[in-house]
Amino acid sequence: MDPARSSITFTTRHMFGLGKVNGTFDLGSASITITEPVTDSSAHAVVDADSFRTDAPRRDEHVRSEAFLDTARHPAITFESTRVDRGEAGVWTVEGLLTVRGHRAPVRLTVDSLTVEDGSLRLVASSINPWNIVEEGGGGDHTSPPHLSLPDPGGLPWASPTTT
Template structure:
């Protein structure tokens, strides 16, 4: 079978992250505006290709002041770098329904390779008869490698914001006809 295109359904998908705060807790956030096109042979998920983009300005941590700071020059500098992108380069079988989806993440004007550990959740049909597919993906990045270096030292030792960022994607996509 040939490659089929699937468009991510943002109403049934999420792009989330978490990062350490004060070295004692994790702060979670999400991006509200994103889009992606997947292309793969349904009989062979290793043929997966993906092009995705996220609006940096759509970041939310449910705290307005922190969100404004994250959009500023100290972090994402969303005015200068409005889009975060991911372009896949390979997809390798890593276990039953498990894949390693590698690609290039461009964030804050810096492009680095990132691998998403991906679980294929399967296919189904929605009430309108459209074919859908689901994936759950996770990755970890070091934010300083992307030029996101802002931080403040704590009087008791340590830093305010951790360097390691956990990314979690819940993806549901609709077959493009």
């Protein structure tokens, strides 16, 4: 994947669930390997933690601070898949380990959509509360699922658009 042409976007809530927040992270590096069978596929991503942006500079600075991401000591957020599965009703999930602030925790991404346009892959997945591993005693409602969008404008070879 080409990090310069890829992005990670998210939507979550703040103010005890009253306000919606959209934001982005920069992708440092990533790889997606699609295999046959698809359940043996894998994904790995390294995200630049200091690139957290929501267009609210004070909030962004606070999230990057020691109180949450502590980007000075933990510059990268990583995801390493451990399992790809097609569940009941044909819904695909990617399970893996998310490492934030040096804390590693399991996370399950539900694949919401996968499209290919002009040789580019766009994957949209959601997860329930992956931010628990960075919370330290409250502050806002982080229980709504962030939506991650990982387009790959460089294109990837793979079997069919419904396999991941």
